[in-house]
Amino acid sequence: MKTQTQTELVDRQTASGEQMNIVVIGHVDHGKSTVVGRLLADTGSLPQGKLEDVKKRCAQNSKPFEYAFLLDALKDEQAQGITIDSARCFFRSSKREYIIIDAPGHIEFLKNMISGAARAEAAVLVIDAKEGVRENSRRHGYLLSMLGIRQVVVVVNKLDLVDYSENVFESIRTEYSQFLKQLNTEARTFIPAAAREGVNIVSRSKATGWYNGPTMLEALDEFEKEASPVDQPLRFPVQDVYKFTEHDDARRVIAGRIETGKLEVGDEVVFLPSGKKSTIASIESFNLPVQKTACAGQSTGITLTEQIYVTAGEIICKAGQPPTAMGTHLKANIFWMGRQPMIKGKRYKLKIGTARIAVWLRDIVNVLDASELTTDSNKQQIERHDVAECVLETLKPIAFDLTTDIARTSRFVIIDNYEIAGGGVILENLRNAADRISEGVRRRQHNWERSGITPQKRSSRYSQRSTLVLVTGATGMGKKQLAKALEEQLFESGRMVYYLGLANSLYGIDADIEGDRDEYLRRLGEISHLFTDAGLILITTVSELDDYELKMIRQLNHPNDCLLVNIGSRRFSEAKPDMQLEPSSNVSQTAQKICDMLTEKKYFIEYYL
Numbered sequence: 030m031k032t033q034t035q036t037e038l039v040d041r042q043t044a045s046g047e048q049m050n051i052v053v054i055g056h057v058d059h060g061k062s063t064v065v066g067r068l069l070a071d072t073g074s075l076p077q078g079k080l081e082d083v084k085k086r087c088a089q090n091s092k093p094f095e096y097a098f099l100l101d102a103l104k105d106e107q108a109q110g111i112t113i114d115s116a117r118c119f120f121r122s123s124k125r126e127y128i129i130i131d132a133p134g135h136i137e138f139l140k141n142m143i144s145g146a147a148r149a150e151a152a153v154l155v156i157d158a159k160e161g162v163r164e165n166s167r168r169h170g171y172l173l174s175m176l177g178i179r180q181v182v183v184v185v186n187k188l189d190l191v192d193y194s195e196n197v198f199e200s201i202r203t204e205y206s207q208f209l210k211q212l213n214t215e216a217r218t219f220i221p222a223a224a225r226e227g228v229n230i231v232s233r234s235k236a237t238g239w240y241n242g243p244t245m246l247e248a249l250d251e252f253e254k255e256a257s258p259v260d261q262p263l264r265f266p267v268q269d270v271y272k273f274t275e276h277d278d279a280r281r282v283i284a285g286r287i288e289t290g291k292l293e294v295g296d297e298v299v300f301l302p303s304g305k306k307s308t309i310a311s312i313e314s315f316n317l318p319v320q321k322t323a324c325a326g327q328s329t330g331i332t333l334t335e336q337i338y339v340t341a342g343e344i345i346c347k348a349g350q351p352p353t354a355m356g357t358h359l360k361a362n363i364f365w366m367g368r369q370p371m372i373k374g375k376r377y378k379l380k381i382g383t384a385r386i387a388v389w390l391r392d393i394v395n396v397l398d399a400s401e402l403t404t405d406s407n408k409q410q411i412e413r414h415d416v417a418e419c420v421l422e423t424l425k426p427i428a429f430d431l432t433t434d435i436a437r438t439s440r441f442v443i444i445d446n447y448e449i450a451g452g453g454v455i456l457e458n459l460r461n462a463a464d465r466i467s468e469g470v471r472r473r474q475h476n477w478e479r480s481g482i483t484p485q486k487r488s489s490r491y492s493q494r495s496t497l498v499l500v501t502g503a504t505g506m507g508k509k510q511l512a513k514a515l516e517e518q519l520f521e522s523g524r525m526v527y528y529l530g531l532a533n534s535l536y537g538i539d540a541d542i543e544g545d546r547d548e549y550l551r552r553l554g555e556i557s558h559l560f561t562d563a564g565l566i567l568i569t570t571v572s573e574l575d576d577y578e579l580k581m582i583r584q585l586n587h588p589n590d591c592l593l594v595n596i597g598s599r600r601f602s603e604a605k606p607d608m609q610l611e612p613s614s615n616v617s618q619t620a621q622k623i624c625d626m627l628t629e630k631k632y633f634i635e636y637y638l
Contacts, residue, residue, distance in 0.1 A: 047125040049254055054173075055155030056165040060186040064155055064224040065118065065129055068245065071231035072120050124250040151180035151252045153245070154216075158197055159190040162204050170205070171397070171416055174212040175362050175454055177436045181209075182248045183216045189223040193236045217252075220245055258325035263290030264352070264430070264438050265345035266382035267300070271330070282313050282330040283339060285383060288437045290347070291324035292331070297348040300339050301428035302355050303575065304602045306348065307333040338573070338600040342384030344428045344438065352438060353430040354458030358391070359421045363411065363443070367450030371411040371443070376548075377450070379423060381441040387424040387547045388443065389465060394418040411451075418456070422465055424547050425577040429455050466551075466584050474588070487564030491525045492634045495561040497586050498623065501574040502596030506612050508570040511596070514620040516568050522624075524633075527560060529553075529569040550578050554585025561589035566632070576604050592630075594623060 055061045118129050130149055152173050156166050173181060183205060191197045202219040209215050220229055221237045222245065228234040231246045243251065268285040292298070296309045312320040313330035323329040331345075344352060365371050371390055379388035396408045397416040411417045432439040432454040443451040488494055498515070500508045509530065516528040553569065560567040571578070579601070583591045595606035608626050613619050627633065 047254060048128065049125055049151065049249075049252060050128045050130065050149045051151050051153060051249060051252070052130040052149035052178075053153045053155065054169045055186075056157070056160070056163040056169075059155045059157040059160065059163075059166075060224050061155045064153070064184060064186060064222070064230065064245070067224045067227055067230045068129070069118060069120055071227055072122070072246070122246060122250050125254070127249065149178060150255045151182075151249075152178050153182050153184055153249075155184045155186050156201055156205065157190075158185050158188045158194075158201065158221075161201055162208070166205070167208055168414070168416075170209055170214075171212060172364060174209075174214050175364065175416070176440070177432050177454065179214060180252050181214070181216045182245070182252075183219045184222050184224075184245055185219060186222050186224050188221050188228065188237070189226055193221070193223075193228075195221075195237075195239045198240075218242055218248055220248060258289040258437070259291055261289035261325070261435055262350040263292055263296075263298075263345065263347045264288045264382075264435060265290075265292065266384070266438075267339060267341050267343045267345060268383045269341050270339065280313075280332050281336060282332055283345075284313075284328070284330040285345075286328045287323060287325050288382070289325050289435055290350075291322060292345075292347070293322040298345050299348050299351060300337070300343045300345055301352060302426040302577075303339065303343055305337045305339060307335045307337050310334045338598065340575075342382070342386070344382060344384075346428075352428045353434050355426050355428045356458045356460060357423045357426050357464060358459035358462040359423070359429075359455050360394070360457040360459055361419060361421055361441075361453045361455050363417050363419055363451050363453035365411045365413060365415050365417065365451045367413060367445050367448070369445070369450075370413065371417075371445075371451060373409065378444040379421070379427075379441055380444060381427060381429060382438060384427055385444075386427060389422050390419060391422045391462075391465075392420040394420065420459060420462075422462075424581075429458075431455055431457070466581055470584055470587055484562070484564065488634065491564050493524055493564075493566060494590070494632045494634070495564045496566055496590035496592055496627075496632055497557045497561055497582075498566065498568045498592050498594060498627075499574070499579075499582065500568070500570045500594045500596065501572065501579075501600075503598060504572050506596040507616065508572070508596060510616050511619055511623075512568045512570050514616045515623050518617075518620050518624055519566060519627075524566055525564060526566045526568065529556065529560070529567060531570065550582060551585065554582040557582065557586045557591075558589060561586060566627075573600055575600050576602055579604050592626075 053061045053065055120127055120129065154166070154169060154173070156162060170181075183202075185198050185201050188194070188198065198219070198221045205219075206215065220242060221240050222229045223234075223236070224230055226234070226236075228236055229240070229244050231244060233244060242248075265287045266285050267283055271282045271284060273280050273282070292309060292312070294309050294311060297306065298309060299306050310332045312323050313332060314320050320329070323331075346352060363371070371377070373390050373393075375389070377388050377390075379386055390411070393408055393411065395418050396411060397418075408415075408417075411419070428438075430436075430438040436454070439455045441453060441455070442449050443453075445451075484495070498512075500512050502508055512528050512530075516526050519526040550571065553571070557567055557569070571582075574582075579593065592607045593604065594608045594610060595601075596610045597612055599606070599609070607630075608623060610619060610622070
């Protein structure tokens with residue numbers, strides 16, 4: 030039978046439709062699940078008979094009943110008495126609907142805690158009155174700050190174990206408030222509670238007569254709802270591009286999930302980082318009526334009035350509303366969870382939105398001891414469970430927002446050996462920083478060991494200037510056949526020329542990087558430098574090359590030349606091909622056009638002596 034308080038609560042429930050995500054976190058065994066279980070029970074939010082069923086099963090197993098059992102549904106969680114995954118539950122107060130995320134507190138499951146907290150608008154942090162502020166209490170406080178969660182209530186739980194001592198409560202409030210102040214944040218309120226006894230969760234208790242603040246439920250209702258993501262600028266990460274060819278259907282549908290903002294047919298949009306622009310022709314949905322608009326939270330597709338080449342990982346925004354920054358050097362806060370430390374110079378994978386790109390740790394600004402808030406600016410690697418401010422470098426530019434602007438496009442994870450090993454937020458875009466490839470090329474050139482045979486001597490002997498002829502375009506354009514025909518014509522005319530086929534490289538020097546296009550192209554650039562430094566004309570093909578990939582190959586081939594031949598539609602936003610060709614069945618004739626270009630550009634010495 031419901032108490033009067035519970036009945037009044039249900040009677041006051043509204044149909045406003047407002048909903049808020051709250052995460053409940055804290056050190057292991059400080060009573061998070063009990064707090065949530067008691068909240069559900071005391072607000073009458075449990076399915077009918079659920080409470081009695083759990084009590085009955087506890088009695089059958091000779092176990093004392095715990096409110097946490099209402100939430101810890103996984104068998105291994107009940108066996109071990111700890112929350113392993115982030116459980117979600119729902120209830121409604123007089124003000125709004127809530128989704129409560131009960132996140133794990135054990136240090137081994139911090140990855141699950143972060144994934145839960147990242148979806149929250151506010152947080153309840155639970156501290157055991159008897160144990161006091163522990164290491165994970167501080168670590169969790171830092172992670173909330175890092176994730177940009179500013180609305181926090183601290184519940185000092187298990188106060189019954191210290192005889193509801195006001196002094197104990199005030200001591201914890203003072204200590205933890207000082208800690209949060211160092212993080213430039215603060216708790217909205219501290220609530221003395223005994224969740225198992227129901228003290229100050231939904232109802233007040235005479236046991237804490239000295240306390241005149243809100244109950245936990247009242248404190249939740251005092252949280253302010255975040256501005257709707259629909260009202261923020263458009264951020265639409267591209268997940269994939271689908272092509273339809275049956276029944277004369279020529280659509281290219283660009284699909285993904287809108288993170289913030291809204292779009293409608295006729296909007297002019299920009300794709301970043303490529304910078305390509307077009308206008309939305311239609312909004313595509315499966316098995317739904319024709320849509321004219323779409324907004325944050327929807328998974329949808331669009332077609333464009335002008336067909337442009339875009340790939341997964343780009344962000345669609347409205348013209349005039351671009352992301353905060355675009356670059357390759359990011360100052361970020363990282364929480365590292367990998368079993369192996371994060372080290373400088375090792376290649377990792379960064380995932381932000383739908384983009385996945387190679388990333389390196391360039392510099393460690395400082396590493397924070399989350400339990401004591403002391404910093405170390407001399408560490409050379411980031412250990413497991415460390416929090417670090419550091420500089421990351423991506424292989425290609427990425428578009429992003431700072432965490433203070435739009436959190437959804439600022440948060441990222443780092444993957445090491447196919448596992449999520451770290452997560453963080455972007456604090457700053459570092460412009461004009463030297464990139465790894467440029468630094469590597471400078472070191473290579475400085476330390477390059479040469480014989481007495483200079484490039485000029487080779488050029489004179491071979492009667493040619495060396496260069497890389499890079500043939501690109503969409504798949505199925507006959508690039509390989511053209512490259513081979515070009516090699517034959519140059520060879521027959523006495524040139525020192527070599528065709529480097531993709532298969533030759535993949536089954537040889539690149540056999541260890543199957544599926545890693547970025548690393549393949551980096552190695553291609555280095556190999557090209559060897560061939561062109563030896564005085565040869567090297568011919569190779571790469572499908573669907575973009576601006577940043579071309580820039581990398583040219584950097585690595587430096588100081589030698591690179592000529593770009595593009596067949597068919599262009600993927601480039603800025604780069605201009607040295608020769609633009611249309612697909613042709615006359616391979617020999619097309620190869621001759623490239624030979625003529627080499628002659629015009631004076632790559633054959635006898636023509637300009």
